Amino acid sequence: MNVGWSLLAVIVLLLIPWIGVGVLGLDSLFGIVIPYACFLVFIIGLIYKMIYWAKSPQPFKIPTTCGQQKSLSWIKHSRLESPFTTWEVVLRMFFEIVFFRSLFRNLRAELQGRRLIYGSAKWLWLGAILFHWSFFIILLRHLRLFTNPVPEIIQGLDFMDSFLQTLGVPPVYITDVLIIAGLTFLLLRRLVDPKVSYLSHGSDYFPLFLILSIAITGVLMRYAIKVDIYGVKHLTLGLVTLKPTIPDVKIGTIFYIHIFLVSVLAAYFPFSKLCHMVGVFFSPTRNMANNNRYVRHVNPWDYPVKYTTYCEWQERFRDLLEQAGLPIDDEWCKEQQQTQKTQ
Amino acid sequence: MALPKPDELLQNVNLNRTPSQHWMDIKTEFKPGTYCYAVEPQVMKDLGLPNLGSWQPHDEKWPLPENWKEIVRDAIKTRMERFRSFKLFMDICVRCGACADKCHFFLGTGDPKNMPVLRAELIRSIIKGEFSTFAKLFGRFAGARPLTEDVIKEWFFYFYQCTECRRCSVFCPYGIDTAEVTIIMREILHELGIAIDWAMKPVRFSHFIGNHIGIQPHTMKEIIEYLVADIEEITGVKIEVPFNKKGAEILFVPPSGDYFADPGIYNFMGYLILFHHLGLDYTISTYASESGNFGFFNKLELAKKLHAKIYEEAKRLKVKWILGGECGHMWRVWHQYHNTWYGPVNFLEVPKSPITGTVFEHAKDNKIIHICEFTADLIAHNKIKLDPSRNDHVIVTYHDSCNPARAMGFFEEPRFILKHVCNNFVEMPENTIREKTFCCGSGSGLNTDEYMEMRMRGGFPRANAVEYVHKKYGVNHLACICAIDRAVFPALMNYWVPGVDVCGVHELVGNAIVLDGEKERTTDLRYRPLKGKEEEV
Numbered sequence: 028m029n030v031g032w033s034l035l036a037v038i039v040l041l042l043i044p045w046i047g048v049g050v051l052g053l054d055s056l057f058g059i060v061i062p063y064a065c066f067l068v069f070i071i072g073l074i075y076k077m078i079y080w081a082k083s084p085q086p087f088k089i090p091t092t093c094g095q096q097k098s099l100s101w102i103k104h105s106r107l108e109s110p111f112t113t114w115e116v117v118l119r120m121f122f123e124i125v126f127f128r129s130l131f132r133n134l135r136a137e138l139q140g141r142r143l144i145y146g147s148a149k150w151l152w153l154g155a156i157l158f159h160w161s162f163f164i165i166l167l168r169h170l171r172l173f174t175n176p177v178p179e180i181i182q183g184l185d186f187m188d189s190f191l192q193t194l195g196v197p198p199v200y201i202t203d204v205l206i207i208a209g210l211t212f213l214l215l216r217r218l219v220d221p222k223v224s225y226l227s228h229g230s231d232y233f234p235l236f237l238i239l240s241i242a243i244t245g246v247l248m249r250y251a252i253k254v255d256i257y258g259v260k261h262l263t264l265g266l267v268t269l270k271p272t273i274p275d276v277k278i279g280t281i282f283y284i285h286i287f288l289v290s291v292l293a294a295y296f297p298f299s300k301l302c303h304m305v306g307v308f309f310s311p312t313r314n315m316a317n318n319n320r321y322v323r324h325v326n327p328w329d330y331p332v333k334y335t336t337y338c339e340w341q342e343r344f345r346d347l348l349e350q351a352g353l354p355i356d357d358e359w360c361k362e363q364q365q366t367q368k369t370q
Numbered sequence: 371m372a373l374p375k376p377d378e379l380l381q382n383v384n385l386n387r388t389p390s391q392h393w394m395d396i397k398t399e400f401k402p403g404t405y406c407y408a409v410e411p412q413v414m415k416d417l418g419l420p421n422l423g424s425w426q427p428h429d430e431k432w433p434l435p436e437n438w439k440e441i442v443r444d445a446i447k448t449r450m451e452r453f454r455s456f457k458l459f460m461d462i463c464v465r466c467g468a469c470a471d472k473c474h475f476f477l478g479t480g481d482p483k484n485m486p487v488l489r490a491e492l493i494r495s496i497i498k499g500e501f502s503t504f505a506k507l508f509g510r511f512a513g514a515r516p517l518t519e520d521v522i523k524e525w526f527f528y529f530y531q532c533t534e535c536r537r538c539s540v541f542c543p544y545g546i547d548t549a550e551v552t553i554i555m556r557e558i559l560h561e562l563g564i565a566i567d568w569a570m571k572p573v574r575f576s577h578f579i580g581n582h583i584g585i586q587p588h589t590m591k592e593i594i595e596y597l598v599a600d601i602e603e604i605t606g607v608k609i610e611v612p613f614n615k616k617g618a619e620i621l622f623v624p625p626s627g628d629y630f631a632d633p634g635i636y637n638f639m640g641y642l643i644l645f646h647h648l649g650l651d652y653t654i655s656t657y658a659s660e661s662g663n664f665g666f667f668n669k670l671e672l673a674k675k676l677h678a679k680i681y682e683e684a685k686r687l688k689v690k691w692i693l694g695g696e697c698g699h700m701w702r703v704w705h706q707y708h709n710t711w712y713g714p715v716n717f718l719e720v721p722k723s724p725i726t727g728t729v730f731e732h733a734k735d736n737k738i739i740h741i742c743e744f745t746a747d748l749i750a751h752n753k754i755k756l757d758p759s760r761n762d763h764v765i766v767t768y769h770d771s772c773n774p775a776r777a778m779g780f781f782e783e784p785r786f787i788l789k790h791v792c793n794n795f796v797e798m799p800e801n802t803i804r805e806k807t808f809c810c811g812s813g814s815g816l817n818t819d820e821y822m823e824m825r826m827r828g829g830f831p832r833a834n835a836v837e838y839v840h841k842k843y844g845v846n847h848l849a850c851i852c853a854i855d856r857a858v859f860p861a862l863m864n865y866w867v868p869g870v871d872v873c874g875v876h877e878l879v880g881n882a883i884v885l886d887g888e889k890e891r892t893t894d895l896r897y898r899p900l901k902g903k904e905e906e907v
Contacts, residue, residue: 032511054518058634080461083454089706089777091539091547095777097733098743101750110731110804123543128545129468134801136471138385141377143477144832145801151468175534223467225388226488229511231465266505298504303544306462309690311455312545317779319706320733323713328452332671334678335577337686340657342589343578351588353616354654359686 030218033232037240038287044287049280057283058262059271065290072297073305080309088324093132093313109317114177115315127159128154154216158209162203162238164188165245168200172263183203203246210239234301237292254279268355373403373822376866380830383480387469393482394495394515398527400428403823406530406566406816413570417672418576421565425754427526429497432519437560439517445558446493447750456554460494467540469546474809475531483528486538486548492528493555496521497579499564503838526564529555531824533813534667534699535772540805552814557669565668569815569849572664573817576676581626581824587656593692594654597639604897606889609646615689616654619724621684622652622741624695625662627853635858636694636895641881644745647754647883648725652693658683662700666707667815673796674704674711679714687721687821691721696874698852699813701780703739704771709736726751740774742783742851742875749790755884760891761792764847767839769832769859770807771852781805782876784851797842802835810850812858825858826865833866840867848872 047053094108107128110116122128135148168185171177189198214235217223248254257284258274265271296302308314314324338360343349348355373379389396405427414421422433435441452456469479469486476484483489491513498505498514507516515521535551561566575584585593594611602608613616628634645652658679665672686691694704709715718737721730728747730739739773748754766787774780781804788795802808811828812821839845848859848870859872881894893902899907 064734080454080458083451083457085454087707087710089455089547089550091536091545091776092779093776094779095781096732097729098730098783099747099750102746123545127543129541129545132541133468134541135386136750138383138477138480139382141380141834143831145799149507150459151466168894194481194542198581220467221386221388222482222485223465223874225482225509226465226467226470226485226491227515230508230513231590294394299463300462303462304713306458307544307704309454309458310462310545312539312547312550318732319709320736320738321731323709323735323833327698327712329710332675332678334675334682335631336578336736337679337682340679343431347588348656351591351604353587353591354616356614356616 029229030232032231033236034247036233037236040237040291041284044283047281047287048283054273054283057287058273061194062286062290065273065294069293072294076297076302077305077309080306083264085311085315085326086326087317088315089311090315090317092317096317100291111318113316116314120308120314124307127155130155132171132173133281149221150212151216154209154212156209157205158213161206161209164202165200165206165242172260173267175260175264192193197249201251202250203242207239207244207246210235210242214239218313230261230299234295234299241285243294244281245271246289248279248281248285254280254281255281293324317358331369338361360367373826373865378740378824379823379907380478383478385480387480387637388482392510393488394510394548394561397484397520398524400523401525403821404531404796405457405667405824406568406818406821406893407484409567409570411566412483413567413574414565416574417570417673418481419565422563422744424667427523428773430521433563433612434519434688438519438522441561442517442522442558445561446497449558450497450553451537453550453554455547457548458605459490459551460497462544462548463490465491466904468541468543468544469548469595471555472538472541473532473548474535474537474831475533475828478811478830479796479824483524484531484664486532486546488534489528489548490551492524493551494522521558522562522564525555526559526753529559530566530816531827531828533772533811533816535809535813537772537808538778544605551583553670554668558665560669561830563902566815567816567822568666568818569667572815573672573676574782576660577672580657580679582660582664583626583630585626585630585659586610590629590656594638594642597629597635598642600638600895601643603891604895605643605885605891607646607885608705609642610880611642614652614655616686617689618651618653619648619690619777620652620693621658621680621687621691622693622695623653623661623680625697625700625853627697627857628695628874629661631853631857633860633877633896634874635654636877637856639895640876641695641876642753643880643885644842644876644881648748651724653687653689655683655687661694661704662697662702664815666699666703669841670707673707677703678712681715685717688720693721693741693744694730694738695741696851696876697775698771698854699706699737700773700853701851702777704740705736705778723747725753740780740783742778742780742787745879746783746786749787754879756791756882757884758793759792759884760793760894760900761883763894763898764792764841764873764881765794765796765845766792766805766847766849766873766878767798767836767845768875769798769810769836769848769850770803770805771855772807772809774851775807776805780851782856783888784849787875787879790848791878796839796863798835798839802831808832808835810852810855810858810862812862813852813854817854817858826862829858829862830866832850834864836863837867838869840870846870849875853892 094105096102216359236259261274411421539547592702628638808831
């Protein structure tokens with residue numbers, strides 16, 4: 028059911044610009060107003076989310092340690108898995124965010140009779156890396172639509188991404204293939220793996236379908252349903268220079284579908300699980316140093332608690348202490364009373 | 371209720387088969403052996419905490435207060451304001467399922483709600499359903515559901531079916547830590563007056579008397595004197611134990627399990643032999659007589675209450691620094707929470723080993739160190755006279771107790787010690803040790819008898835790894851650095867891997883230390899004959 032509703036939602040989203048632009052001719056609504064509005068929601072939403080998280084303090088320093096702590100000088104400590112300094116924390120975060128280090132550790136447990144067998148399970152890591160990195164490179168590549176002249180670095184990236192020139196005209200982007208492969212894997216895994224399928228909500232399928240349709244409309248535009256690329260650049264440059272105009276030439280409805288889906292993704296992003304993109308930077312089990320006994324962490328809402336003091340305890344057990352020959356310390360209690368009075 | 375036989379227990383466990391019903395539609399069933407008894411109301415009253423009177427989890431209708439919904443909603447809001455961790459973890463999970471088969475309770479039950487991601491969804495769905503208009507609109511599609519009395523029952527069942535071991539957090543790409551969620555969820559349940567007896571009685575004892583089972587000061591002294599007599603009988607050396615000694619250099623705080631329960635007591639004998647061998651200027655306190663902390667399994671405030679004694683005692687006795695015994699969650703509390711709660715600890719000095727001169731720089735701010743850090747340093751400097759052959763009757767493997775492993779990074783120190791005090795040390799399979807270590811299945815206050823079936827299930831992954839090295843290398847001892855481990859592993863081993871005994875690291879140290887003026891030992895600290903001495907005993 029979840030899968031069906033998600034797919035249906037994305038199909039409806041596809042139809043909106045199709046009708047809006049193709050039939051009703053609302054080019055400026057779909058080419059200018061909605062992209063601007065959604066981009067604003069994206070930026071403001073993400074900032075809101077970050078402030079929302081940051082407003083709550085992290086009361087305790089709770090890194091998850093996956094390697095040897097720094098203790099005795101002759102024991103080699105794991106700088107990445109049990110960071111002691113800020114620099115080591117930065118390194119740990121870098122590997123986490125750029126290479127998905129924790130996911131790379133993934134194992135698979137199987138119960139065979141009375142035996143548990145563990146095997147390596149790097150497929151999820153691979154699918155995730157393919158998808159995220161391709162998405163990132165594709166985003167960077169798109170900068171060529173928002174810059175004039177196009178910086179050499181973007182041109183270089185474009186060239187590298189399509190270095191398999193032989194595969195057709197226009198040359199196929201490697202990332203186009205990889206992102207679709209990655210997304211398809213993630214989607215199939217969610218559908219086929221009984222555990223993951225059981226725990227998935229509709230809101231887990233929806234972004235997969237949405238991003239997949241963005242990728243597919245993009246690919247279609249490049250290889251099948253050609254759009255007027257000069258018209259596109261005219262529009263995108265207008266958007267980025269804040270002088271938006273709809274070009275005189277007809278760009279093609281598929282472009283509007285593509286940009287509409289991207290807009291929806293942007294607006295949906297901060298308020299869904301996709302916010303993990305910025306959230307991961309805030310994760311206290313990863314971004315804190317394992318140096319609790321070396322540097323004190325302060326909890327801003329810490330408050331004093333009432334505990335059984337030595338003197339209360341001694342009063343209760345005075346006779347037993349005396350009988351057992353254990354020392355009585357009335358001096359300390361007098362001292363404590365006096366300090367209490369002066370306070 | 372009879373506990374099923376080991377071969378029967380897992381018959382219905384299938385990690386790849388899921389129920390046909392949606393998890394939100396499955397009501398929690400309270401079958402004997404799978405839940406802990408509710409707290410006695412008097413315990414809560416004594417500690418000034420809310421309570422529900424007399425009730426049990428299997429009751430059809432729980433006596434929740436009239437405004438229970440309001441209490442829960444407020445409790446959630448307060449936690450969101452106070453814990454960035456909680457707020458963030460509720461937002462950023464993508465349900466990738468990397469954690470799904472990492473939980474020992476999932477591996478032992480096959481119950482999907484024991485997948486860490488679904489355990490967190492139990493509250494995540496309520497936060498969406500109660501506080502987000504958007505998610506309310508989409509309901510189940512967005513993973514939202516309303517707060518009902520059944521949800522409270524479910525929370526009780528599953529958040530007391532997590533041992534806060536943090537294994538899932540190692541594998542999560544965002545470091546989402548179910549232990550953090552469980553800690554907070556137990557706090558929220560506490561505000562309704564819901565708690566378990568086994569985890570709360572030790573808190574009351576610890577608060578009013580000083581340790582988990584309420585051993586009074588004179589009894590504590592007596593028990594330790596018995597242990598001293600045993601040591602004398604075994605080694606021929608009489609040991610003096612200083613109690614509440616003012617001006618001692620070091621305050622030593624052991625978990626009480628080490629001086630009242632078998633096999634912890636042998637570990638305690640190990641500590642005493644070591645200190646005597648070194649001529650260490652230390653003291654044990656009958657006031658701060660507990661280093662473990664059951665408060666942590668209920669409510670952070672209770673945890674803070676219980677350990678405040680340690681710092682008052684250190685101040686009163688004018689010691690220079692504090693040494694802690696072998697214990698698991700205890701060391702998470704000591705390492706990750708103490709300094710925040712009780713610091714800055716200016717009245718103590720940076721720990722320095724009086725024997726080797728090593729300054730424990732990494733503990734310079736909080737001035738507490740782990741006894742394995744202390745002993746490893748001694749061995750590295752060759753300051754202990756050891757005869758590892760006295761552990762030759764032992765083939766030992768080492769269980770990384772979860773919290774020292776994943777909340778402290780404590781891997782090499784105990785291994786270094788074991789390799790020097792024993793000749794036969796074997797590792798369990800690599801996916802079950804170090805940061806990937808498995809919980810004993812009874813941690814975080816769940817080590818009670820009425821919970822035995824669930825304990826055997828939760829401990830199964832650990833036991834299975836022990837079984838592997840038991841069959842392959844003849845391992846007959848499981849060493850660990852946690853008092854709950856020592857309390858619960860004997861039952862777990864007995865059930866899954868008979869023939870494996872459980873010990874602390876310092877018990878083996880005690881066996882190996884050659885004391886000045888000792889007689890020739892024929893037995894270990896448990897009066898078992900040493901290898902080659904079977905005839906003499």
